[in-house]
Amino acid sequence: DAKTTQPTSMDCAEGRAANLPCNHSTISGNEYVYWYRQIHSQGPQYIIHGLKNNETNEMASLIITEDRKSSTLILPHATLRDTAVYYCIVRVLFRGTASKLTFGTGTRLQVTL
Amino acid sequence: NAGVMQNPRHLVRRRGQEARLRCSPMKGHSHVYWYRQLPEEGLKFMVYLQKENIIDESGMPKERFSAEFPKEGPSILRIQQVVRGDSAAYFCASSSLRGSGLATDTQYFGPGTRLTVL
Numbered sequence: 001d002a003k004t005t006q007p008t009s010m011d012c013a014e015g016r017a018a019n020l021p022c023n024h025s026t027i028s029g030n031e032y033v034y035w036y037r038q039i040h041s042q043g044p045q046y047i048i049h050g051l052k053n054n055e056t057n058e059m060a061s062l063i064i065t066e067d068r069k070s071s072t073l074i075l076p077h078a079t080l081r082d083t084a085v086y087y088c089i090v091r092v093l094f095r096g097t098a099s100k101l102t103f104g105t106g107t108r109l110q111v112t113l
Numbered sequence: 114n115a116g117v118m119q120n121p122r123h124l125v126r127r128r129g130q131e132a133r134l135r136c137s138p139m140k141g142h143s144h145v146y147w148y149r150q151l152p153e154e155g156l157k158f159m160v161y162l163q164k165e166n167i168i169d170e171s172g173m174p175k176e177r178f179s180a181e182f183p184k185e186g187p188s189i190l191r192i193q194q195v196v197r198g199d200s201a202a203y204f205c206a207s208s209s210l211r212g213s214g215l216a217t218d219t220q221y222f223g224p225g226t227r228l229t230v231l
Contacts, residue, residue: 034219043117043204043222044156100146100158100169100208101220 006022006087008023009108018075020107022088025069033064034101035073037084044068044087044103078111085109114204115140117207117223125229132192132199134226136209144205145188146220147180156204195230202227 005023012018016065034049034088048062050071055062075082086103087106091099126132137146147159161169161181173180177195182188192199197208202225208218 038156041202041225041227043224044206046219046221047218100161100172101148101156102158103196107153113122 004067004090004104006086006088006104006107009107009110011110011112012078014076014079014111014113015077018078018082018111020073020075020086020088020109020111021070022073023070024088025088027090028092029069031090033062033068033071034089034091035060035062036087036101036103038088038106039081039084040086045084047086071098078109080111080113083109117205117221118224119223121201121226122224123227123229125231126195127231129194132195132228132230133202134190134192134228136188136203136205136207136223137203138188139209139221140208142209142221143160144208144218145182147188147190147209148204148206148222150202150204150225152201163169171185192228197230199215200228211218212226 031052032049034056036044038044047055048060050062050064052064052068066072084107085106087099087103117139120135124132138199143164145162148156149159150156158172160173160180164182165184179191204222204225206220206222208220
């Protein structure tokens with residue numbers, strides 16, 4: 001799976017949009033971009049994933065550049081409960097099978113009042 | 114719809130004892146993954162199982178660790194003769210491959226089992 005690069009930490013004011021970048025310059029055509037977060041020491045929580053089109057769900061939006069070498073996770077209105085470590089993961093998916101998630105160090109997002 | 118369940122949530126063992134960690138996947142999921150998170154470190158993949166089969170065990174330590182996912186019942190991660198270095202949070206995730214199209218198996222995680230070895 002392609003390696004990802006994320007900033008170590010970021011701050012965001014409550015109510016503002018949190019934009020978390022991720023570089024994956026060696027991504028292949030059959031690799032998806034996944035985002036998870038881990039709040040304190042809880043189990044990782046799935047947020048969103050995409051291949052090449054922008055995606056949006058009730059939690060966040062995922063913007064993937066046209067060349068697919070980078071992406072941005074957007075939390076539109078961050079709250080204190082969004083304070084967590086956010087992981088950007090690139091993984092290949094094959095027809096009929098599945099694969100492990102390779103976690104990096106992630107971005108520690110601190111949402112403040 | 115219940116999520117992934119793990120028990121026990123906390124487990125204390127003395128050096129040399131055995132630890133058994135259980136994982137019940139989400140309803141309808143037949144794929145289970147185990148990950149380990151050492152203190153102040155990231156999550157590391159250990160093993161991927163389908164019902165009665167080990168698919169990928171590339172992250173499992175060669176000795177003392179084993180995993181199974183029987184036809185009936187939960188998946189079990191077993192650690193024999195535990196040592197202090199086994200102290201960690203062990204997370205289980207499950208997924209379901211849908212249909213005959215490209216797999217988009219999102220993995221959903223349980224709350225973890227925190228193992229402390231005295």
